[in-house]
Amino acid sequence: MRALGSLCLALLVAACAAVPSAPDAHFQAHVAQVLEEMWQEFPEYAVRMGNYKYADRMTVPDAARRERVIAFYDRQLAALARLDPAALDASSRVDFELMKNRFERGRWEQLTFKAWQWQPSTYNVGGDFDYLLITDFAPLDQRLRFFLARLDKVPAYYAAAKANVSDPTLEHTQLALRQNKGSLAVFGPQLMKKVDASGLGAEERALFARRLDAAKAATGDYIAWLTALETKLEAGPARSFRIGKALYEQKFAYDIQSGFTAGQLYRRALAEKARLHDAMEIRARELWPKYMGDAHVPADRLVMIRVVLDELAKHHARRDRLVQVVREQLPRLAAFVREKDLLDQDETRPLIVRETPLYMRGSGAGASISAPGPLDPTANTYYNVTPLDDAFTPEQAESLLREYNDWTLQILNIHEAIPGHYTQLMHANKSKSLVKSLFANGSMVEGWAVFGEKTMMDAAYGGGTSEMWLSWMKWNLRTVVNTILDYEIQTMGLTRDAAIAMMTREAFQQQTEATEKWRRATLSQVQLTSYYNGYAEITALRDEMRAREGPAFSVKDFNNKFLSYGSAPVRLIRELMINGR
Numbered sequence: 001m002r003a004l005g006s007l008c009l010a011l012l013v014a015a016c017a018a019v020p021s022a023p024d025a026h027f028q029a030h031v032a033q034v035l036e037e038m039w040q041e042f043p044e045y046a047v048r049m050g051n052y053k054y055a056d057r058m059t060v061p062d063a064a065r066r067e068r069v070i071a072f073y074d075r076q077l078a079a080l081a082r083l084d085p086a087a088l089d090a091s092s093r094v095d096f097e098l099m100k101n102r103f104e105r106g107r108w109e110q111l112t113f114k115a116w117q118w119q120p121s122t123y124n125v126g127g128d129f130d131y132l133l134i135t136d137f138a139p140l141d142q143r144l145r146f147f148l149a150r151l152d153k154v155p156a157y158y159a160a161a162k163a164n165v166s167d168p169t170l171e172h173t174q175l176a177l178r179q180n181k182g183s184l185a186v187f188g189p190q191l192m193k194k195v196d197a198s199g200l201g202a203e204e205r206a207l208f209a210r211r212l213d214a215a216k217a218a219t220g221d222y223i224a225w226l227t228a229l230e231t232k233l234e235a236g237p238a239r240s241f242r243i244g245k246a247l248y249e250q251k252f253a254y255d256i257q258s259g260f261t262a263g264q265l266y267r268r269a270l271a272e273k274a275r276l277h278d279a280m281e282i283r284a285r286e287l288w289p290k291y292m293g294d295a296h297v298p299a300d301r302l303v304m305i306r307v308v309l310d311e312l313a314k315h316h317a318r319r320d321r322l323v324q325v326v327r328e329q330l331p332r333l334a335a336f337v338r339e340k341d342l343l344d345q346d347e348t349r350p351l352i353v354r355e356t357p358l359y360m361r362g363s364g365a366g367a368s369i370s371a372p373g374p375l376d377p378t379a380n381t382y383y384n385v386t387p388l389d390d391a392f393t394p395e396q397a398e399s400l401l402r403e404y405n406d407w408t409l410q411i412l413n414i415h416e417a418i419p420g421h422y423t424q425l426m427h428a429n430k431s432k433s434l435v436k437s438l439f440a441n442g443s444m445v446e447g448w449a450v451f452g453e454k455t456m457m458d459a460a461y462g463g464g465t466s467e468m469w470l471s472w473m474k475w476n477l478r479t480v481v482n483t484i485l486d487y488e489i490q491t492m493g494l495t496r497d498a499a500i501a502m503m504t505r506e507a508f509q510q511q512t513e514a515t516e517k518w519r520r521a522t523l524s525q526v527q528l529t530s531y532y533n534g535y536a537e538i539t540a541l542r543d544e545m546r547a548r549e550g551p552a553f554s555v556k557d558f559n560n561k562f563l564s565y566g567s568a569p570v571r572l573i574r575e576l577m578i579n580g581r
């Protein structure tokens with residue numbers, strides 16, 4: 001009877017725990033209402049997250065639209081102000097903080113940062129239209145009808161874009177030119193072939209052709225307008241791409257949601273750079289006899305490390321096989337994760353390696369992940385790899401191949417795919433909290449990918465050779481230097497020549513990689529700090545949990561638990577994990 005009584009008590013406690021408190025139930029009902037408003041207000045974002053209810057809608061970024069968006073943020077912030085986060089459970093409090101940050105950030109972006117004025121690259125319809133074609137959320141005929149409805153708005157969209165742009169930077173104008181030219185490929189001949197072969201009626205096909213012509217003309221007109229703007233800006237003067245310290249600190253706080261300030265993270269990165277140089281010196285000295293024989297060892301340790309790395313860099317894929325080599329490596333990564341039992345995987349979630357679409361190229365990132373949202377989690381994840389085509393000279397292509405040599409390319413694939421972004425986002429889409437997945441924190445996402453690299457290395461990936469470790473240290477150093485570069489470029493006026501010198505001498509990067517990173521640093525702000533910040537915070541949390549749990553600590557359990565919280569900021573995940581929530 002005592003055992004039965006204990007069982008009944010346990011079941012009662014569990015049942016009570018499963019029922020949310022009145023404040024939590026009220027908050028979750030509020031969340032559902034807010035999300036429905038969001039889907040209507042931001043239909044493009046809704047589609048990306050897997051809600052296709054409003055897939056036929058396209059927003060026009062004019063002044064009236066900005067007023068509606070600001071009103072939406074004001075309305076949501078006022079509603080949150082009427083709630084008491086202290087009355088919520090730990091998980092709901094995190095959701096509350098994520099929503100508050102998202103709406104405050106959105107309002108700040110519209111009213112203070114105003115990228116919509118000075119970044120012409122903000123305006124590009126290619127990605128949203130392409131998503132309708134490549135995502136099988138409905139029969140093709142239905143998706144083409146959604147496409148048709150959206151096409152009607154393209155001329156107004158680009159008219160609003162031209163009206164919005166004021167005092168732009170040359171760099172964002174040039175990016176807009178390149179990417180919008182790429183968007184024309186989405187409207188290419190293959191599209192009308194799909195329409196003609198579809199079940200659309202004759203009148204619909206004719207309307208499709210007319211609207212498509214108008215959309216291409218509007219895109220072409222924007223490209224011509226940007227071309228003239230580029231000529232004007234090249235003659236000068238043009239707005240600086242540097243945002244300055246005040247805006248930088250604000251953007252850092254909103255985007256990274258870190259336990260550090262931007263200045264604190266910068267100083268930490270400087271110290272980490274020195275520590276990595278010490279560790280790389282040890283590995284390079286081990287490898288010197290193997291690759292350099294009896295050759296004189298340079299007194300300058302950075303030169304010595306570079307010589308060894310340059311020898312490793314000679315081993316790389318052929319230019320025409322880069323994308324295929326990436327594709328071939330992924331199953332081996334998945335097998336290693338299974339063999340070492342590092343975390344849970346789900347092989348039912350498709351991962352497709354493809355050449356980076358033209359409308360995404362030119363930002364300085366050679367590889368990326370396009371993942372489905374939590375509302376359609378079984379849709380395809382695309383691993384975008386930019387091929388070394390005619391856009392690269394033979395010298396540029398060779399430089400990039402040396403940067404992504406036989407060792408480093410594997411680390412890139414760990415970062416982008418397994419157990420990096422692809423794996424993390426798959427877990428995020430299974431989170432019990434939609435808010436934690438929908439309002440993703442970029443530093444957690446990028447930090448996990450870096451942490452995943454180290455997890456694989458600690459499990460002796462690649463045989464745990466000195467070649468593999470030295471290559472990873474160089475890659476990790478790039479993460480650290482990203483933070484230093486971004487901070488110094490945006491707030492301290494670091495010049496192009498000084499930045500390239502830092503990347504090539506102190507971070508051992510190839511010339512083309514450094515040049516592309518400079519371009520990326522002129523086009524983004526703060527994002528380059530997300531890698532090191534997230535990695536540092538996750539590593540500290542892992543170490544804290546290991547110290548707490550002692551011999552009972554499990555790498556797999558930690559990884560699975562950490563990933564179960566969606567893509568929330570690490571400092572908020574820490575609160576949940578430490579308190580066992």
